[in-house]
Amino acid sequence: EAGVTQFPSHSVIEKGQTVTLRCDPISGHDNLYWYRRVMGKEIKFLLHFVKESKQDESGMPNNRFLAERTGGTYSTLKVQPAELEDSGVYFCASSQGQGKVSYEQYFGPGTRLTVT
């Protein structure tokens, strides 16, 4: 069974540009999460999808970040326009469960974003 995949693995962009990160969850997982780790700090939650719906987007830093999950499958996270403080590693995770708590989240390898 394939794990959570993320693309690209690395991205270097200039301040003001746009970047789109993609996450493919484990097949059949309804729950999809985005997290971010800024250098030296803790991993922070961004948002949670249940299928195609946003369950919790309390961690999204501002309106420069837009997340979508087309048809409840893969998800994209767009940063537009990117700022220097957006640099970090963006993790995607998925878990099973429909309306019930499922405790294990499977993480992808992350996308390292560098904004120069």
Next chain:
Amino acid sequence: AQKITQTQPGMFVQEKEAVTLDCTYDTSDPSYGLFWYKQPSSGEMIFLIYQGSYDQQNATEGRYSLNFQKARKSANLVISASQLGDSAMYFCAMRDSPGFQKLVFGTGTRLLVSP
């Protein structure tokens, strides 16, 4: 708000010895879950072990065990018989209120296992 504290930025251990990675947490919710993840240099986050707040026994998974002390709000990870492949970052995390499945993470502990 929920908070996870990992006070050890780095730990060293010799191969075959046991090591304890500290984690304390803060929450006012009576129902919560505690997790440990391992992040090797390759970058992926690997789930290691889970402890529910109502679990009566400490969780164990192979060489990993969780020393859960509810009154002290601590959930330390114990790795027995360390191996070179255990060298990695280790993150403690908490899932807060049921229905809100986001994880709150600590800053991590880097473990180095020497021969």
